[in-house]
Amino acid sequence: MLCYRNPTKLAQMFKHTAVSELQKLMQDDFLYDESEIAQYIGKTNGPSVKGVIMASTAEQLSQIIDIANRYKQALYPLSTGKNWGLGGKRPCQAEAIILDLSKMNKIREVNLRYGYAVIEPGVTQGQLYEHLTAIDAPYLINTTGSGWASSLLGNSLERGDGYYDLRADDILGMEVLLGNGKRFKTGFGHYANQQTEYLYPHGLGPDLRGLFFQSNFGVILNAGFRLMPRKPVHGIVVCKLNKESKLSDFLDSIFDLKKEGVWNTEIHIADIMRSKTTALPLLFDFYLQEGLDKNEARIAAEDTFNAEVKNSWSALGAMAGTKKELSAKMHTIRKRMAGYGKVMLFTKEKWQSLHRVSKGLGFLASMKRKEAMLYSVEPLIGVIEGRPTNAALKSIHWNVSYPVASFEELEKSNAGLKFVLPLFPFDGRRIPPMIEATRRIFDQFGFSCAITLNTFTEQSLGGVINIGFDRRVHGKAQKAIEAVRAVCIYYQSEGIICYRHGIDTMDIGLSSDDSFWQSVAELKKVLDPNAIISPGRYNLVLREQST
Numbered sequence: 054m055l056c057y058r059n060p061t062k063l064a065q066m067f068k069h070t071a072v073s074e075l076q077k078l079m080q081d082d083f084l085y086d087e088s089e090i091a092q093y094i095g096k097t098n099g100p101s102v103k104g105v106i107m108a109s110t111a112e113q114l115s116q117i118i119d120i121a122n123r124y125k126q127a128l129y130p131l132s133t134g135k136n137w138g139l140g141g142k143r144p145c146q147a148e149a150i151i152l153d154l155s156k157m158n159k160i161r162e163v164n165l166r167y168g169y170a171v172i173e174p175g176v177t178q179g180q181l182y183e184h185l186t187a188i189d190a191p192y193l194i195n196t197t198g199s200g201w202a203s204s205l206l207g208n209s210l211e212r213g214d215g216y217y218d219l220r221a222d223d224i225l226g227m228e229v230l231l232g233n234g235k236r237f238k239t240g241f242g243h244y245a246n247q248q249t250e251y252l253y254p255h256g257l258g259p260d261l262r263g264l265f266f267q268s269n270f271g272v273i274l275n276a277g278f279r280l281m282p283r284k285p286v287h288g289i290v291v292c293k294l295n296k297e298s299k300l301s302d303f304l305d306s307i308f309d310l311k312k313e314g315v316w317n318t319e320i321h322i323a324d325i326m327r328s329k330t331t332a333l334p335l336l337f338d339f340y341l342q343e344g345l346d347k348n349e350a351r352i353a354a355e356d357t358f359n360a361e362v363k364n365s366w367s368a369l370g371a372m373a374g375t376k377k378e379l380s381a382k383m384h385t386i387r388k389r390m391a392g393y394g395k396v397m398l399f400t401k402e403k404w405q406s407l408h409r410v411s412k413g414l415g416f417l418a419s420m421k422r423k424e425a426m427l428y429s430v431e432p433l434i435g436v437i438e439g440r441p442t443n444a445a446l447k448s449i450h451w452n453v454s455y456p457v458a459s460f461e462e463l464e465k466s467n468a469g470l471k472f473v474l475p476l477f478p479f480d481g482r483r484i485p486p487m488i489e490a491t492r493r494i495f496d497q498f499g500f501s502c503a504i505t506l507n508t509f510t511e512q513s514l515g516g517v518i519n520i521g522f523d524r525r526v527h528g529k530a531q532k533a534i535e536a537v538r539a540v541c542i543y544y545q546s547e548g549i550i551c552y553r554h555g556i557d558t559m560d561i562g563l564s565s566d567d568s569f570w571q572s573v574a575e576l577k578k579v580l581d582p583n584a585i586i587s588p589g590r591y592n593l594v595l596r597e598q599s600t
Contacts, residue, residue, distance in 0.1 A: 071124035075106060075150070078116055082107040082156075093151075095464030096524050098534075099143030099556050102129075102151055109156035111230065111274045117152065118234050118272075121585040128152045129587050130272045132174040132207030134464075135199060137449075138472035138519055139555030141464040145589035152272070155204075160184050161275060168192055168280045169225055169251045174206045174273055178441045181205060185280070185439070192280035193287075193439025195223055201441045206276055210266050211553060214507050214515060216371045216436055217281060217318045221266055225251040225277030232271055232581025251277035267553070268573075269587035270580040281439070284373035286400055289437045290316065290386060293364035293394030300366060300488075303393050304481035304506075304514075307368055311479075312511050315385050320370035320508040324488075327503040328367055330521075332358055334447035335429035357422045364394050370508075371437045372398070404434055448503075453523045469522040471533045475544045476552040477506070477514040484514070487547065491540055495520060498536035515552055554591075565593055 076083050084090055084105040093105050106128075108114050121128050129144035130152040136142070142151060158175030163184065170181060178194055179201035185192060195215035197208060209220040226240040240256030241247045254262060254277070264270055294303045310316040323331075336354035345353060372379055379398065387396045404427060411424035432444035446463065453468040463470065473491075477484055488504060495502045500520040509515040520536060522529045534557045541551055541558045554562050563570050574593045577584065588595050 071120055071126035071150075072104060074120045074124075075104070075117065075126075078113070078120070079106055079108075082109070092465075094142055096467070097141040097143055097464045098530050099140055100145065100147035100149070102142075102144065103148045104150045105153055106150060107153050107156055111157075111236075114152075114230055114272060114274070115234065115236070118230060118232065118585070121150075122232075122234060122583050125583050126150060126585060127588050128585050129590075130154060132204030133177060133202060135203040135207070136211075136555070137199075137463050138470040139553070140557070143556055145556050145559055145587060146595060149588070154272070157274075163188065163190060163280075164251070165190060165192075167252060168282060169277045170280060171251070171275055171277050172205060173275050174204060176205055177202050178205050178208075181278075182439060182441055190280070191283050193283055194441075195220060195279075195281055196436050196439050196441050198436065198442070198445040200443045200446050203441075205278055206273055209278070210273065212266060214319055214509060216321075217373075219319070219509060223279040224262060224266075225254045225279060226256075227262060227265065227276035228274040229265060229271045230274055232269075232583070232586040233579075236274070264576070264580075267591045269590040269592050270577065271586060283439075285375050286379055287371065287373045287437050288379060288398050288400040288403070289433050290368075290370055290372050290383070291395075291397045291399065292368045292386070292390045293396075294366040294368075295364050295394040297365040297485075299393060300485050301481035303366065303368075303390075304479070304484055306389050306393070307508070308479050308481065308511075310386060310389060311508055315382050316370060316372070318371040318373070320368050322366060322368045322506040322508075322514075324504040325362070325365050326501060327505050328362060328364075329358060330448040330451055330503055331445060332362070332426075332429045334451050335432070335444060336425050338447075339425045339428040354425075357425050361422055361426050367394075369433070373437075399430060399434060401434055401438070404431065449521060452521055467524045469524045469530055469533060471520050471522075471537045471557070472555065473516070473518045473537050473540045473544075473558075474551050474553040475516040475518070475541075475549045476509070477516060477549060479508070479510075479512050479514050487544075487549065490543060491518060494540050494543060495536055498532055498539065500533065500536055509552075559589065559591070563591075563593055 072085065076085060084093060090102050090105060094102060106117060108117060127146060127149040129149040131142060131154065133155045134142040134153065155175040157173040158180065159173045160176055160181060161171040163170045172181065178196055181194055195217045197213055197215050199208060209224050213220045226238060226242045228238045228242065230236045237243055239261045240250055240254045242250040265273060294300065307320055311320065333354050336357050337350050340350035340353040372382060383398050390396050408427050411420045411427060414420035415424055432442040435442055449463055449470050450466065450468045492502060502518050502520050505517040506514040507517060520533060522533050524530055538558055541561045544551065545561060551562060570593050577592050577594045584594050
């Protein structure tokens with residue numbers, strides 16, 4: 054692509070094209086220069102990008118959709134672009150124009166009586182947290198570990214999971230701009246003078262919200278987002294498994310606790326690799342603050358983890374309620390899980406008490422290690438209380454280039470990341486063989502993986518499995534793509550379907566022989582007849598390249 058800084062020359066070159074009209078409409082909010090696009094996209098690999106639009110209003114979006122339809126120009130909407138490990142900001146099909154909605158970041162309403170916020174797609178979980186704190190709202194966010202700057206709606210529409218529940222369940226009524234240019238509200242929102250748009254999201258007639266989760270039919274302009282009432286006590290429960298040979302029984306015990314409602318939040322069950330890559334960067338930070346140099350801090354972090362962590366797996370999850378409620382639940386959890394390893398409840402008060410003791414006795418090496426481990430736990434306490442953190446993002450850099458200046462622009466660093474996200478039946482007998490096969494496949498491609506199993510429902514576990522690599526190593530990025538594809542294909546052959554795909558594996562979940570995907574394609578032809586919205590994303594319908 055030839056690039057011109059002079060808008061007049063650009064208009065002459067692309068006269069009567071989508072690019073020329075979009076440049077005229079958006080001015081400085083349209084990136085078209087190759088170097089600008091490359092800086093925006095970062096170091097991720099994937100289909101080429103034709104330009105980047107930074108839209109800020111629904112009216113602009115309507116005009117953009119109109120231009121894209123007239124010229125059949127593909128658009129790829131994203132909220133804030135933090136789709137790390139699944140393609141980043143890259144589209145599924147080449148030559149799309151990215152439609153960046155991060156400037157659409159208004160918090161339109163926070164309803165304190167009914168516990169919801171009405172937000173635009175660019176609103177981040179950090180932004181909403183700060184707003185709720187500023188107005189002293191008696192609510193918190195169902196926070197994820199994806200960082201301060203991740204979009205609430207973007208993550209929810211991709212069916213991300215928080216520390217209390219599935220994020221998809223937090224979406225109430227929404228306003229949508231379809232690919233065909235029509236704009237409408239779901240539920241009761243389309244009725245004049247209605248009073249219950251976000252109070253009963255199903256509305257009258259078909260509940261159309263589901264059409265816009267993991268789809269490419271339109272752009273979400275705003276949505277109601279459920280808030281969680283604060284409880285007297287918020288804590289995090291940690292159960293450790295000392296022997297991997299007991300993993301089946303460990304999982305089944307958690308299944309029983311979940312089914313019986315004793316531990317009714319989302320539980321994150323992590324292998325030792327996940328625990329290690331999460332804890333080490335935080336331990337490293339602790340020892341830097343203690344005055345060690347980088348090499349000494351890295352060694353101290355490794356030594357502390359190896360000395361303090363003896364378990365092969367650990368399960369952690371939120372718990373909220375009165376002191377009496379938590380005491381009763383912890384009594385049951387300790388009784389059921391005591392045979393596997395240590396069981397602990399961390400509240401803010403408990404953490405502060407332990408921290409005072411360990412700090413006061415920090416002249417003892419063993420207590421200094423415990424102080425460091427408590428430092429690594431502190432971000433989790435914040436997440437349970439609805440405060441986002443970038444702590445988990447630090448693990449991505451650990452084996453490549455740590456420390457780094459920023460954890461919010463991972464796609465621009467040398468740290469490569471790929472995810473596989475399978476959905477397992479919650480059955481302790483079936484999980485260990487598949488975990489073993491997963492590790493074996495990744496090992497064949499030269500990767501070690503970190504594994505977390507999240508209790509999506511009482512009956513299912515959502516796997517979060519990732520590999521990290523150095524982008525600077527020749528061929529490593531391509532090898533990573535081959536590895537995640539091999540694992541996804543293995544899972545599908547076992548009847549285990551991924552609940553979310555990235556651009557490298559999107560085709561694995563789709564089939565032209567499947568009547569479900571055929572029907573989704575038919576819907577696409579109605580709601581977005583020119584296939585301008587994210588062609589190829591969770592849909593069989595592609596499109597011819599525009600000129």
